[in-house]
Amino acid sequence: MFDFLDSGQYDLLDAFWVTVQLAVYSAIGSLIWGTALAGMRVGPVPIMRSFGTAYVNVVRNTPLTLVIIGCSLGLSQTLGFSMGADNFDDIGFRMAVLGLTAYTGTFVCEALRSGINTVPVGQAEAARALGLGFFQVLTLIVLPQAFRAVVAPLTNVLIALTKNTTVAAAIGVAEASLLMKEMIENEADAIFAVFSVFAFGFVVLTLPTGLLLGWVAKRVAVKR
Amino acid sequence: MSGVAKTKGPGDTVPAAGDLVVLNGVNKHFGALHVLQDIDLTIARGEVVVVIGPSGSGKSTLCRTINRLETIDSGSISIDGKPLPQEGKELARLRADVGMVFQSFNLFAHKTVLENVMLGQVKVRRTEKKVAEKKARALLDRVGVGSQSDKYPAQLSGGQQQRVAIARALAMDPKVILFDEPTSALDPEMINEVLEVMQQLARDGMTMVVVTHEMGFARSAANRVVFMADGRIVEEAQPEEFFSNPRSDRAKDFLSKILHH
Helix, strand or coil, X not given: CCHHHCCCCCCHHHHHHHHHXXXXXXXXXXXXXXXXXXXXXXXXXXXXXXXHHHHHHHHHCCCHHHHHHHHHHHHHHHCCCCCCCCCHHHHHHHHHHXXXXXXXXXXXXXXXXXXXXXXXXXXXXXXXXXXXXXXXXXXXXXXXXXXXXXXXXHHHHXXXXXXXXXXXXXXXXXXXXXXXXXHXXXXXXXXHHHHHHHHHHHHHHHHHHHHHHHHHHHHHCCCC | CCCCEECCCCCCCXXXXXXXXXXXXXXXXXXXXXXXXXXXXXXXXXXXXXEECCCCCCXXXXXXXXXXXXXXCEEEEEECCEECCCCCHHHXXXXXXXXXXXXXXXXXXXXXXXXXXXXHHHHCCCCCHHHHHHHHHHHHHHCCCHHHCCCCHHHCCHHHHHHHHHHHHHCCCCCEEEEECCCCCCCHHHHHHHHHHHHHHHHCCCEEEEECCCHHHXXXXXXXXXXXXXXXXXEEECHHHHHHXXXXXXXXXXXXXXXXX
């Protein structure tokens, strides 16, 4: 039933490696971008606050497929924006990372903002009373505590992100789901086997992430 | 300052080294509530001023306006001759010179006791880490929690936490320390350990503004008692004078309620 795996025709590991790379780069990007967005949304500058709010509400409510195809067709093919890559594969990969980051960043931002709400006001007041500026209060006192409070919801976001990388197939990035499409066409008689191989592949990626971060969440929790 | 009974007896021992904190005609509203009404208050260098009064009289708010954790609607506040600036770098610099001790301690929950006391020195004063650590350890010893320096705040008792908070304020070498009901959240048996540290500070000549319900502390450590009610300073006097011979009916009423149990 699973003989198609031995044919040597399909490079499963290669495809999943691209998925892993998409997930890791986008995770790093969206954690940074989401933190910056959260900083804007809680900051004292009105224009930054409005930008943060508008951005989150627009992008979070746009389908990911639209965001990623928008990056590819709009930014790359129409505006000629290539993010420093010179071949079709690299451009596609980078556009997918950009789209995933832009999209997932909004969820990171909102998870983080709920974490900021768990930090008692007195923490920021005490920090301000010591003479720390807004940026220092945010980065030294509030965000470190907020992050510890939201490891569990951020795990959800990262797991969703890992599975969302399959949308990159829409712009031709050679990750796992693109290979699956090809295999479905060629191995129509073993369709359930194909599905289960890919489902298993994603579980292998996401289950350890969930377990590891669940352990981290317990370790770093702030005792009050 | 109409309606304020002021007493400055001959035994007034306030060091006359100039005024450190000056509040002039300060008004503040919380919505419709006029929480501070035409407050005039001057605190001299080295003076210990205890602010007492019934709940909701505005004493905590008064304390928090001095380092601008609460903004004011009108009037002026100046510290060491400089008026309080708007929110920003200037204000942060000024706050570094004004220590604050909160009712709920507010120690940084994700940092150890030692890191709590080092943070301001390193990040605001730009002191070298080694120097800051040495100073932090010395201050923690001084307030009697030197052996707890590697623990997290949640592992300490309330009294210990508040003493760490005092050490954290002292680490900035402040010109004045504001105490906003420092013992109100403590179990009774822990109040004294905190008051003793404060008494020692007062003896060492630290300028202090203390909002409290501890009349014993007011009697023994204060140079001056400020009695507030309904957003106004009703009476200012030396402690002995105030407790034995209050001028205003409001203060008589307040004292009769708290002292005769």
